Amino acid sequence: MHAFPYGTTYGATAAPTRVAVPPSLALPAIEAAFTRQLHPYWPRLQEKTRTWLLEKRLMPADKVEEYADGLCYTDLMAGYYIGAPDDVLQAIADYSAWFFVWDDRHDRYIVHHRTDAWDELRRTLHAALDSPRAHRHHDDPLVAGLADSVGRLYAFLSGNWNARFARHFHAVIEAYDREVRNRIGGVVPTVEEYLELRRLTFAHRIWTDLLEPSAGCELPERVRKNPAFRRAALMSQEFAAWYNDLCSLPKEIAGDEVHNLGISLIAHEGLTLEQAVDEVRRRVEKSISEFLEAERDALRFADGLADGTVRGKALSVAVQACVSNMRNWFSSVYWFHHESGRYMVDSWDDRSAPPYVNNEAAGGK
Template identity: 75%
Template sequence: MPAFSQSTSTTYTSALVPPALSLPVIEAEFPRQLHPYWPRLQENTRVWLLEMRLMSAAKVEAYADGLCYTDLMAGFYIGAPDEVLQAIADYSAWFFVWDDRHDRDVIHGRPVAWQLLRTRLHAALDSPKEHLYHQDPLVAGFADSVVRLYSFLGEGWNARFAEHFHTVIEAYDQEFRNRVSGIVPTVEEYLELRRNTFAHWIWLDLLEPSAEYELPIAVRENPAYRRAALLCQDFAAWYNDLCSLPKEIAGDEVHNLGISLIHHEGMRLEESVKEVRRRVEECVTEFLDAEKEVLRYAERIDNGSARGAELAAAVRACLFNMRNWFSSVYWFHHESGRYMVDSWDDRTTPPYVNNEAAGEK
């Protein structure tokens, strides 16, 4: 039973899933929902990508809808006010473009361009209004996203978001250095790095403006709440690894749980796939247990006072959207052109990327 049943959302029919990647428990226990704002969200994010010069008009026309970035966010943050969801979706689209720039800077050997971008993003995070018209579209687009995200809650949330994203930037830098050096992290090193390159804490932070409530630290650090939060994020990151393994092997990547298992644990490809799948399924099972604990925690918070009722409702809303990560991530990987490697002319070069780097030619 969903934890937060009063959402305004629509059901959504989904694509067929290859048997090797099928998770019947997701299809049975995690009904997929889509925020009713989604059609406008898709249209507005397409316009925003053009206005921010993050994708060319031709690439937006050919690929933006098929990449399903707005579908992904519209399936996560059910119940969010429209303007919050729009800001999150634009930021998410920016994140994917940034991830592609990072990848191209590695592939084409552009360390100067990467370090310049890294420095500029740190600066834009600390003073976004000063970077709204930056010459690099990635910096300007990031600044625009951050200004909007900073407008919804208080200074405490903004500072927390900034701290978490500074960590994400540095994790991307570690990944850059690993890749250019050919270093495959150990399984434990990879799992720690992955929580930052996947931006676990950022997506969890964004649950709060979606619920229109800044959670106190006592809630965020409650063991049950924290466990459920990390499980939904680990599921998303590791299922991504499972689905993107062919893409990343083709691109000589070194950051994938399956690749770490092969390189450091001596597993064959088939064994590593089985082990990643086992971990993914374990996340689902453990989340279902953690979800019950968080619901009991919310009942204790709802102590009869107005503040208790409001806080408990926010906790339930955040938990409900943690649950939505499972279905939205699952279907995204089978609908987005981002993972359809076999349809690309060159398996190492996604057709939707821009191979140029601002700041270094």
């Protein structure tokens, strides 16, 4: 049974239940002002993504049975891309689930110092991103899974959007490679280096790109580069990345991670753990207030696009939908971190080895 915050709004898929949020992680601004929604397709989405993980051999059957629903990967996407056509949301959710599995494989390769295996995977993922059809039946389920999910995403908009998405994800793969080198070398990036790297490893541009097929409209460059629109998009993603850092800090310290804003603050700014937590929380709260300001400007910009033409009206509606979903990202990310078994480190037998990961397949014992 999934837990949902009391009094929020979502599809008629579950009864609301209060989630206990630790005081150190509670954000009253989110709970009060960011109403949670859930796409009505969610129950089917959860079922189909679970089946997809099995069919693509991305998780062993026993792991899927025991952990897939509790990890809440589909909940995260169903709370974000409200209004997306069902097939678009399904492709996004499968890609998102793939992303989490990839992130876990990446972590295990680092833990077991399998740099050769990582280099081969990195090379092949780049190739699959450019030619998904040629890699759908690749021997490595991770490569085949990317090819399948990305190939479906490429069907919704134009070749220009596909090229932009691919360009953005190529940069994410390379950023993951930098994380491999940093972690194996024990290098903690400076705060500024980390913030730049984090925008890539969290795939800020990817999740923003996916707002467009969800709205059924490819946005022209003049819209995507509008300062208010870009600022609102950035703040929604920064919130997610920094809140993730806040919630992940115990897990990542236990796993000898070097990539966390709190860890960079401790290593390079001389902060204590308590001070670092306070600083990360301050940045999280600032991202909320900055988003609210940018959101107002972005919605005014959207209104101005309705110039009396059919195209102008359609563009205005699409931008409003994108900005609305940027807002949804706040509540979806927030509750995901308190519902997902991915962050319940205290319940794991080994705080450095997630129970939902196939450790042996990644070279462990």
